[in-house]
Amino acid sequence: MRKQLTAYISLALAMAIVGSSVVVGKLMVETIPVFLSSGLRFLIAAIVLVILLFCFEKGFPALTKKDVFVLLIQSFTGVFLFSICLLYGVGMTTGMESGIITSTTPMAVGILAFFLLKEKIEKRMALGIVLAVMGVMTINLFGAGGDGGNPHALLGNLLVAAAVVGEALFTLLAKMLSPHISALAISTFVSLFGFLFFLPFAAYEALSFDFSAPGIVDWSYVLYYALIVTVLAFYLWYSGVTKVPAGISGIFTSVLPVSAVALSGIILKEQFTFIHMLGVAFVIGGIFVTVLKKETAKDSQHLAS
Template identity: 45%
Template structure:
């Protein structure tokens, strides 16, 4: 398989797993506190990654202070802030709506690249960004109406939290391109997971001390395992293996797979109703993605 096609496959698999995190996160926050569950997730990821990188690469690489700082910020954005905003957002809105909103990631990446990487978008890209934002607006306006589709205790606030998660995820996806050292996907995944554990550990320990662990069902523990082994380890490995082989704009297009996976899994696993507002919002967002990708 050509290297470019292999990179596309890695990016696709990563986004399918990230899309599944919307469904897994909804199940997880129903049973476990956010910080405790996230700390367990990264602890499990490190239990898997550290022995492997020790055997395959002799341990963690030596990096400059600037690179360590960039990776710490990357983990703060993608591992910590993205997770916190997404999981708290899922306590207030439905996973189907959250899945649609996460599909604005390409548009968000385009805006960040324009502002900070001096990648000036064309009129077509700007139209795509506005169309993607219109999709989010449709979802929020409909769910704010008195007879809007059910989606959670406070769907508008929940959707805004998920949108903030998209911002941090976009920063997470782009920061990797600024690291000069040739790091392996295994090394980056391990370092990001290590920082992720450090960010969540203080509050995670506090929540664990005030949580009745015996009340957590086997399903809750199983979802934590899935989040750690698949959404963290495998998704990170797939993404970091692909992102270094393609331009940021190309990688951004592949994030469109994430909302499709989230919508399908929300319907199949959670029985989440997918109404016209999600379909309309998704159509707007995907239309914007098509314009951006072209």
């Protein structure tokens, strides 16, 4: 019983951290450009993950050409494009709405699996997708940008939705990797490749960036993203997901929008409206309906990116 409770706490904390990344990302890009902050984040995360990989698994696993290709595509869609769309998106919209939209990933995976892998969409999954779409449409039509109060909110929400697609592609591509590649190794490789994708753009931004302008707090956002979101959340999730059924672990993804909404209100001082409450209710309902079906634990590997 104690082991199960510890697993539940680990899963909840992991999702709470992922939800907090939306708020931290919004604060981070206010002072440090998207490409530069992301490049530094993945450099730090990659260094830490390589050390962990050598400590726990004694080095890099052998990779086939197919594995390398899939890891590159995973990193491009689920790390590079995901980070760009999310960080630019949260800069245009609210942290609350960003958090609600990013929590629709399980449904996005189901839709893409249907079109790309020809997997059948069960009635439960279809209902979950409908509820999630209703939640996203509610906040887009009636949320921050719905009344013209923020002319960039709709574009920001669309960019966050595009980030969700990138994350969903990451999850689907993971199914194509050799089974001998561990989650820690996958996280290490995609972080390394992610850093390489960001490197030329980060270097360009660094040439004209005043590194003395951001304060200690601003730089701490980059460290938080690298060490807490990328490394710690990964560890917490996988330490919990191996001890409970996949369907149970999936339910904990509903902590993500709750965390994002709560922290946006506390830290960003954003107002939580009835529209947000309605959107959250639809999305969480969709998550619960969706994850009650049998899933593999591997489907949540983007936590490490």
